[in-house]
Amino acid sequence: MKNLYITLISILFVLFYSPLKAQKRSKQVLTGTFFRYYEPSMKAWQGMDSVAFTYDKQGNKASTIEFMGDDSLSATSKRIFSYNQKNQLILEEFFYWDNTNANWSNTPSSRSTYAYNNGDSIVSILSEFKDSIGWKNSSKWENTYDGNNNKIQELDYTWDTLSKNWSNVGCQKSTFTYQNTQRTSKTSFTWDVNQFKASSKWDYSYNSNGKLEIVINQIWDGVNSWHNSAKDSLLYNNNGQITEQYGFNFDEIKAKNWVLTYKYLHTFNLTNLINQTILTFWDTKSKSFPIDVNSREITYNYNKYNDLSTIFDKRFDSITKQFVDYNETYFYYNPDTINSASIHSTEINEFTIYPNPFNDKIILKSTNGINQSNLFLTNNIGEIIKIEMEKHENEITIFTGNLSKGIYYLHLETNDDSHLKKIVKM
Numbered sequence: 001m002k003n004l005y006i007t008l009i010s011i012l013f014v015l016f017y018s019p020l021k022a023q024k025r026s027k028q029v030l031t032g033t034f035f036r037y038y039e040p041s042m043k044a045w046q047g048m049d050s051v052a053f054t055y056d057k058q059g060n061k062a063s064t065i066e067f068m069g070d071d072s073l074s075a076t077s078k079r080i081f082s083y084n085q086k087n088q089l090i091l092e093e094f095f096y097w098d099n100t101n102a103n104w105s106n107t108p109s110s111r112s113t114y115a116y117n118n119g120d121s122i123v124s125i126l127s128e129f130k131d132s133i134g135w136k137n138s139s140k141w142e143n144t145y146d147g148n149n150n151k152i153q154e155l156d157y158t159w160d161t162l163s164k165n166w167s168n169v170g171c172q173k174s175t176f177t178y179q180n181t182q183r184t185s186k187t188s189f190t191w192d193v194n195q196f197k198a199s200s201k202w203d204y205s206y207n208s209n210g211k212l213e214i215v216i217n218q219i220w221d222g223v224n225s226w227h228n229s230a231k232d233s234l235l236y237n238n239n240g241q242i243t244e245q246y247g248f249n250f251d252e253i254k255a256k257n258w259v260l261t262y263k264y265l266h267t268f269n270l271t272n273l274i275n276q277t278i279l280t281f282w283d284t285k286s287k288s289f290p291i292d293v294n295s296r297e298i299t300y301n302y303n304k305y306n307d308l309s310t311i312f313d314k315r316f317d318s319i320t321k322q323f324v325d326y327n328e329t330y331f332y333y334n335p336d337t338i339n340s341a342s343i344h345s346t347e348i349n350e351f352t353i354y355p356n357p358f359n360d361k362i363i364l365k366s367t368n369g370i371n372q373s374n375l376f377l378t379n380n381i382g383e384i385i386k387i388e389m390e391k392h393e394n395e396i397t398i399f400t401g402n403l404s405k406g407i408y409y410l411h412l413e414t415n416d417d418s419h420l421k422k423i424v425k426m
Helices: 002-017
Strands: 028-039 044-055 061-069 074-083 089-098 110-116 122-130 135-145 151-160 165-179 182-192 195-206 212-220 226-236 242-251 257-268 274-281 296-302 308-317 322-335 343-345 352-354 361-365 374-378 388-391 395-399 406-413 418-425
Touching: 028 406, 028 418, 044 418, 165 195, 322 406, 361 406, 374 395
Parallel strands: 343 418
Antiparallel strands: 028 044, 028 322, 044 061, 061 074, 074 089, 089 110, 110 122, 122 135, 135 151, 151 165, 165 182, 182 195, 195 212, 212 226, 226 242, 242 257, 257 274, 274 296, 296 308, 308 322, 352 361, 361 395, 374 406, 388 395, 406 418
């Protein structure tokens, strides 16, 4: 179940948040996400994580800051991205939050360097880590392409610290085949003693409109043949959107055939954006897809700019006979401020805001004095929210009992600068 959910989130990540190239934006810029899950046995929301994004003047993702926690969010890591003149990602640096010094590490703890071919496709990613001496190789990812710039091979190496060379031990290799520009197969290999040996394979077939229709996964038996393992079948509407996805497992013992396992049912709103996904599992007795304890309901909501604003993932409760909370993901957007150098995300040690997440009130403190500051609150589509507050020289109390749960942003304007801080209402 968890892997199926991860698959959905991975697809969304690829569609909306890939940092490898600059993304075109109109009025809205994604500045943060917030995720949490519900634990039924404790009857409470538990683990949370959040990511804050910044952008450069070209619209490329400049940095991400990751937060994690249970009762409250704490900074854990930061990524800084660098780009070439073609807006291609060339360097990704990783920093960690030093709890002892309450600040970010002075230098990156690891980094990844990207290289491209003339067709603007990634040919290598070199990952390194830093120790007390300097930078050391960690892993390397290499791609090979044909004349049409189709990726035909992918290699994943690890660095051997003893021989001080790239090693095939633990190395993974994948090869790809195409018909024109459509990928028809992927074969994965693992290194065994002194050679690559096949491990699994995926075959892809398409409908008359060129849409992916069937994906079949096979496993190599280690001797001389492939064995069917899993299959996905996709159905589309007239707009070319996936409306149904059926999953099968191959029964090699009894049926000697494909056995229906699960179904994703996708529905769309009037603007052709996905608004709901229902996951159900095949029941062999009733020969149907009942809504039962294994079922999931995933609802997608959008702001007025048609940007994804929330994902509510619920699972079916057999006692109440309804879908109940499981996971929530919030997406926060801000009006395009990439060219406004004065607006930036507040550094953690400039102001103290607590509690965050909050319930009935928030307290904002600063050693520099904030009584004369201009403070206002916006929701996830940039609308200003009316709030009540009490101001003192170094402290402001904001009363938030009337707010709905979700993500908000505090805007603080001082004489010298403007600051932005994400806060979460539980």
